[in-house]
Amino acid sequence: MSGELEGLLVILSLNTIYAYGVFLAATSGQLNLGAAGFVTLGAYASAYFTNSFDGFGFSLVLGIPIAVIIVGILAFLVSFPILRTRGVYMVLATYAFAEVVAGVIINTEAVGGAAGMPVDIFVPYYFVVVSAVLVSLFCFYLMSTRFGLAMRSIHDDENVAILFGVNARMVRVWAFTLGAIILAFGGALYGHHYSYIETQNFNVLLSIYILLYVLLGGTQTAWGPIMGALFFTFVPELFRYLGGVTGQRWIEEGRFVAFGLLIVLVMVFRPEGVITRTMVEKVFSRKTPEQGAAE
Amino acid sequence: MNIFLQQIVNGLMLGGLYVMVAVAFTLIVGMLNFLNFTIPALFMLAAVMTWAAMAGGFGGGVDELIVTVLGADNRWIAGAIIAVVVVILASLVIERFTYRYTKTKYGDATEHALPLVSSLGFLIFFEHLVISIWGSDTLTVESPFGHASFYISSIQFSIPQTISLGLSLIIVFLLSFMLQKTKLGRALRSIAEKPDTAMLMGIDVGKIVPIVYVIAGLLCAIAGILFTINYTTVDAYVGDRVATIAIAGMVLGGLGNVWGAILGGLLIGLLEVLSIYLLGASTVKISIWGLLLLVLIIRPTGLFGHTSIGKGKF
Amino acid sequence: MSKSALTITGLSKSFGGLMVIDDVSFSVPKGSKMALIGPNGAGKTTVFNLLTGVYPIDSGTIELDGVDITHIPARHRITKGLSRSFQNIRLMPHLSAIENVMLGQHSRARSLRHQLFPLGLLPRNRWAAQARRALSDAGLTEYPGQIVADLPYGIQKRIEIVRAIVSEPSILLLDEPAAGLNEAETEELLTLLRKVSAHGVTILVVEHDMHFVRNLCDNVVVLNFGRKIFDGTPDQVHLDPDVREAFLGSDQDEPVASDQAPVQGGSHVT
Numbered sequence: 001m002s003g004e005l006e007g008l009l010v011i012l013s014l015n016t017i018y019a020y021g022v023f024l025a026a027t028s029g030q031l032n033l034g035a036a037g038f039v040t041l042g043a044y045a046s047a048y049f050t051n052s053f054d055g056f057g058f059s060l061v062l063g064i065p066i067a068v069i070i071v072g073i074l075a076f077l078v079s080f081p082i083l084r085t086r087g088v089y090m091v092l093a094t095y096a097f098a099e100v101v102a103g104v105i106i107n108t109e110a111v112g113g114a115a116g117m118p119v120d121i122f123v124p125y126y127f128v129v130v131s132a133v134l135v136s137l138f139c140f141y142l143m144s145t146r147f148g149l150a151m152r153s154i155h156d157d158e159n160v161a162i163l164f165g166v167n168a169r170m171v172r173v174w175a176f177t178l179g180a181i182i183l184a185f186g187g188a189l190y191g192h193h194y195s196y197i198e199t200q201n202f203n204v205l206l207s208i209y210i211l212l213y214v215l216l217g218g219t220q221t222a223w224g225p226i227m228g229a230l231f232f233t234f235v236p237e238l239f240r241y242l243g244g245v246t247g248q249r250w251i252e253e254g255r256f257v258a259f260g261l262l263i264v265l266v267m268v269f270r271p272e273g274v275i276t277r278t279m280v281e282k283v284f285s286r287k288t289p290e291q292g293a294a295e
Numbered sequence: 296m297n298i299f300l301q302q303i304v305n306g307l308m309l310g311g312l313y314v315m316v317a318v319a320f321t322l323i324v325g326m327l328n329f330l331n332f333t334i335p336a337l338f339m340l341a342a343v344m345t346w347a348a349m350a351g352g353f354g355g356g357v358d359e360l361i362v363t364v365l366g367a368d369n370r371w372i373a374g375a376i377i378a379v380v381v382v383i384l385a386s387l388v389i390e391r392f393t394y395r396y397t398k399t400k401y402g403d404a405t406e407h408a409l410p411l412v413s414s415l416g417f418l419i420f421f422e423h424l425v426i427s428i429w430g431s432d433t434l435t436v437e438s439p440f441g442h443a444s445f446y447i448s449s450i451q452f453s454i455p456q457t458i459s460l461g462l463s464l465i466i467v468f469l470l471s472f473m474l475q476k477t478k479l480g481r482a483l484r485s486i487a488e489k490p491d492t493a494m495l496m497g498i499d500v501g502k503i504v505p506i507v508y509v510i511a512g513l514l515c516a517i518a519g520i521l522f523t524i525n526y527t528t529v530d531a532y533v534g535d536r537v538a539t540i541a542i543a544g545m546v547l548g549g550l551g552n553v554w555g556a557i558l559g560g561l562l563i564g565l566l567e568v569l570s571i572y573l574l575g576a577s578t579v580k581i582s583i584w585g586l587l588l589l590v591l592i593i594r595p596t597g598l599f600g601h602t603s604i605g606k607g608k609f
Numbered sequence: 610m611s612k613s614a615l616t617i618t619g620l621s622k623s624f625g626g627l628m629v630i631d632d633v634s635f636s637v638p639k640g641s642k643m644a645l646i647g648p649n650g651a652g653k654t655t656v657f658n659l660l661t662g663v664y665p666i667d668s669g670t671i672e673l674d675g676v677d678i679t680h681i682p683a684r685h686r687i688t689k690g691l692s693r694s695f696q697n698i699r700l701m702p703h704l705s706a707i708e709n710v711m712l713g714q715h716s717r718a719r720s721l722r723h724q725l726f727p728l729g730l731l732p733r734n735r736w737a738a739q740a741r742r743a744l745s746d747a748g749l750t751e752y753p754g755q756i757v758a759d760l761p762y763g764i765q766k767r768i769e770i771v772r773a774i775v776s777e778p779s780i781l782l783l784d785e786p787a788a789g790l791n792e793a794e795t796e797e798l799l800t801l802l803r804k805v806s807a808h809g810v811t812i813l814v815v816e817h818d819m820h821f822v823r824n825l826c827d828n829v830v831v832l833n834f835g836r837k838i839f840d841g842t843p844d845q846v847h848l849d850p851d852v853r854e855a856f857l858g859s860d861q862d863e864p865v866a867s868d869q870a871p872v873q874g875g876s877h878v879t
Contacts, residue, residue: 140728146726163693
């Protein structure tokens with residue numbers, strides 16, 4: 001497999017994992033504009049656990065899960081106050097949280113501060129890809145459960161969901177926490193594959209991009225994040241290719257201009273995202289309506 | 296101590312400009328109930344347009360035209376005009392593609408976020424448009440006003456900056472006056488309270504909402520123009536830096552409250568200076584956003600805000 | 610074991626100084642079918658909201674099957690046996706019919722084991738089967754997988770009722786279940802509710818359609834301006850002077866005796 005294709009697969013895999021991390025919160029009606037915060041925490045915590053010289057020197061199998069679970073516990077605790085806010089305030093609170101994380105890391109010399117930190121153990125591309133597949137499968141599973149149903153109910157009408165016995169607050173806390181764990185896992189994979197991490201890699205723009213391509217893909221079904229990640233990974237590549245071929249720099253830069261424009265257009269014409277529940281239903285149901293009812 | 300006071304003065308000067316952006320933000324949150332992330336982009340656009348006029352960034356015929364008509368020293372005038380025009384056009388386009396779509400079909404959580412998401416799309420669009428034309432490095436220009444300054448007990452006050460600060464405050468004061476005392480202002484405030492009732496009362500919401508966008512845009516434009524003139528160094532990311540202080544100031548002062556945004560913005564500006572002075576430049580993020588996080592959790596309405604704004608809306 | 614499915618005593622609620630429910634007391638006998646009627650604005654939906662815990666009450670008690678549920682949080686009331694439908698349809702628009710109905714089962718499936726079971730991946734599971742059966746019992750043979758947002762009003766209304774039924778409540782609160790339904794649909798609804806009642810479920814409906822009330826209910830309680838003004842049988846309700854004044858006086862539908870023509874729609878005061 002060519003190096004370039006490998007590189008692309010890694011980017012697609014990471015984008016997919018990040019997408020699912022934000023998706024879980026979004027599908028229960030919460031917009032997380034601070035995804036980068038958890039990605040950063042996952043990257044740094046896991047690096048710290050697995051690095052032999054300036055860290056704990058755990059093995060990969062031990063270091064990454066432990067780190068990710070610790071971030072999960074932090075997310076769980078933090079979610080209670082943050083999820084008490086609503087709407088505008090929640091968006092701002094998650095944004096603020098990510099900035100605080102970045103600020104703390106910059107000031108922590110033990111993890112290299114602003115200069116960043118090398119990561120000793122290397123994780124090959126297929127490891128990242130397999131992880132992405134596993135994360136996807138997990139999310140498909142979760143969305144098919146009653147818990148997933150509860151998440152989507154809260155998204156549509158929280159007050160009615162409560163009247164039917166759904167513990168809205170805890171569902172939101174768990175959706176947020178599981179999302180954070182997935183984001184942290186993505187960060188850990190990033191760090192161990194690229195072997196170097198610094199907070200610039202995980203800035204506000206990353207949070208914004210992830211949220212945007214998750215919404216673009218569609219938050220109603222577990223297919224949405226994959227769509228969003230595919231889009232966000234390959235369309236820029238297309239532009240880069242066109243730019244290289246035609247020799248025009250502005251086409252290459254134009255990939256983000258196009259992305260921004262696309263978001264606006266999608267919100268106007270297809271606000272529920274590219275992949276909707278109805279679409280999935282149509283694609284996957286091979287029965288006629290009469291057969292379905294007779295079952 | 297003098298250095299410290301000087302820092303504070305400098306911080307307040309800059310803060311005074313940023314505060315206009317905070318007011319623009321809070322105006323849209325208060326009136327239209329959503330967080331318009333394009334605001335910092337409009338600031339950046341205005342700043343860059345002004346720079347381009349002053350430093351020959353438009354290329355070829357346009358630059359020559361400007362110099363011929365106005366003279367090399369007054370190119371900032373062209374910059375100001377172009378900035379204002381560009382920002383007004385941009386504001387109208389943004390309005391067309393964001394506010395119109397707040398009418399929700401299902402009323403669910405993600406739908407309410409639509410305008411916010413669109414505004415993020417526009418933010419990326421404008422930022423990268425500028426980068427693709429002028430690159431992402433810093434763009435500098437010579438100040439037409441030199442470094443004229445005056446002193447109060449050995450603290451230096453730059454004249455252009457002081458004038459800018461004064462101008463900012465006057466404009467915001469006028470805005471506040473307009474909101475309270477004029478017919479337009481009353482119409483705006485009634486839309487903020489209850490858009491449907493406002494429509495029933497005969498207020499043409501469809502005409503007035505673009506006006507709000509344009510007012511907010513103008514505030515950003517003026518701030519951006521003044522920024523370039525005074526600080527002579529801009530880049531495509533200058534909007535992000537403004538955004539920090541603007542958003543923070545808005546939250547601290549209370550969403551929807553104009554004077555709160557001013558006070559909040561100035562306080563955050565001070566906080567920034569103090570952080571840098573006492574704890575080092577790298578702690579600024581923690582101080583400002585940490586404070587913000589606390590405010591959002593404990594007292595989201597900030598110092599002066601109304602509880603009705605922002606609840607359940609984006 | 611109490612003879613009454615639901616007993617309300619001295620229920621009162623004000624909103625900002627305005628007394629919307631004023632010392633309302635009545636009892637719904639177990640297994641019966643009762644109607645709560647009154648002019649628009651009388652407070653009928655507010656009573657439902659208080660019963661289900663949407664708002665806290667100012668004073669009074671609510672007893673469900675002899676158990677005092679007055680201070681139990683809304684989330685738990687459904688597990689005590691209280692289930693409802695809504696005046697304006699409040700289905701989850703992005704969920705399918707079957708998924709909406711399955712939300713109704715949530716209160717019976719709260720254990721972790723149930724929460725984590727992959728319902729969507731194993732479509733022949735018993736919860737989905739029960740939901741499908743419940744829908745077809747109600748005469749809803751539309752494809753159960755379709756998103757409800759696109760379904761016709763009458764169908765959505767009945768899906769909502771099915772959702773309330775599958776929680777296997779001891780008492781079913783239905784807020785204007787027949788509103789907007791045509792004759793055929795109303796008949797189907799009546800059949801469904803009679804079946805549900807035959808299984809021992811108590812039914813309390815808010816309704817304006819007196820034909821419907823007369824056909825279904827054993828008792829009627831009338832509210833006006835937040836106060837109870839009548840408690841008796843459907844045959845007697847139109848004879849009561851207070852009731853006549855309430856309806857005629859505010860230009861509302863008059864509850865008709867069965868030998869008169871059905872009422873026309875009156876003006877609705879919001």
